[in-house]
Amino acid sequence: MKPTALITGASSGIGYHLAKWFAKAGYDLIIVARSKDKLLSLQTELHDSNVTVIPHDLSLPNSAYKLYEKIRDEGKTVEVLINNAGFGLSGKFEETSFETQQKLLHLNMVSLSNLTRLFIDDIIHSPFKTVPNGILNISSMAAFLPGPHMAAYHASKAYVQWYSEALAEELDPSGVTVTALCPGPTQTEFFKRAGNDKIMSSFRDAPEDVAREGFLGFIKGKRVVFPSMNIQAAVIFMKLLPSKTLAKIAKNMYTR
Ligand SMILES: NC(=O)c1ccc[n+]([C@@H]2O[C@H](COP(=O)([O-])OP(=O)(O)OC[C@H]3O[C@@H](n4cnc5c(N)ncnc54)[C@H](OP(=O)(O)O)[C@@H]3O)[C@@H](O)[C@H]2O)c1
Structure with a gap:
């Protein structure tokens, strides 16, 4: 028997690459x-590993509990x-969709917290002592500054961080x-x-690199992981500035 890692949002981006690392x-x-379809294609790609696919929308009320029940029905522990899994919502606040904001808050904060609460007993009582058991939450650099034109997203990541x-x-x-x-x-x-593909388009890291640093940081038992020195330095600098200044910088970045 092997330990099981549950990965939400594994169909693309950082989650897809995290799945590869944990399988490896x-x-x-x-x-x-x-x-x-994307989950099934990842399952095929990882054919040497035991991969269970569960298509599920985690932005809906009670969705974390329904996922928990599906996993229990499969006879599995985590x-x-x-x-x-998470997403952002950018744009002029009064023009953004009420429904989309509600889903963002549910996915980024409520489901994350509910899954954590539901699986914590499995995690604490894991019989596998040779590999780390625990929780890897995908926060963001956005957790460290207010984000005008992306307010709900930044605030949701501040929640995840703390x-x-x-x-x-x-x-x-x-x-x-x-x-x-x-x-x-x-x-x-x-x-x-998120509705704005121009944001910091020339300063983006590769998702495979971000996932690798997240995986290695988790395995080493680190509490906070920045995927590069640049991101770490930016966050250290941000902590020195007044939040009003940070809000102006972010607003400028998002409305450029
Ligand atoms: N990209 C960045 O610049 C950045 C920076 C900092 C933090 N992050 C965080 O990194 C995490 C991964 O994002 P990413 O950059 O890899 O973006 P991505 O490529 O858009 O991946 C998001 C993943 O979440 C899943 N997802 C979205 N809505 C969902 C829902 N309602 N229920 C279940 N799954 C859902 C998506 O799959 P489906 O669409 O198939 O459901 C996808 O697998 C997010 O938490 C994000 O906030 C990203």
Whole structure:
């Protein structure tokens, strides 16, 4: 028997590459997203690993619990939870969709928290002692500054950051690793889905590099992982500035 890693948002971008890393490290996988075809194609690609595909929308009320029930119905436990699924919403606030904001908040914060609560007993009581058990949450550089024209997204990632860091401290005596991966701009579907593909288009990291750093950071038991020195330096610098200045910088970046 092998430990199982549940990866949300594995159909593209950072989650797709995280799935490859965890498969390579010998974990069984449960991969989740809405796009069934893309998940099945990843399952075929990872044919040497035991991969369970669960197409599921995590932006809907009670969706985390329904996923938990599906996994229990399969008779599986989860030793590593990778809360990666998430999206952004950019644009003039009063023109953004009420429904889309609601889904963003649900996916980025509520489902992430509910999955964490639902699987924490599996994680704490993992019988696999030779590999790390724990939670890898995909936060963002956006967690460290207010984001005018992307307010809900930045605020949701600030939630993910503090939630992760608090749990890392609280669960440390149980031997559970909680890692917050904080990518900067990364070349995925993210910006197109958020409604503005021009944002920082010449400064984006490759998703395979971001996933590699996240995976390695988790395996090493790190609490906060920046995928590059540049992103880490930018966050250190941001912490020195007043939040009003940061908001102006972000507004300029998003409305350019
Ligand atoms: N790209 C960046 O610049 C960047 C920077 C910092 C942090 N991040 C974070 O990194 C994470 C991964 O994003 P990415 O950049 O890899 O973007 P991506 O390519 O758009 O991937 C997002 C993943 O989430 C899944 N997803 C979206 N809505 C979902 C829903 N309602 N239910 C279940 N799954 C859903 C998508 O699959 P389906 O569409 O098939 O459901 C996809 O697999 C996100 O949390 C994002 O906030 C990204």
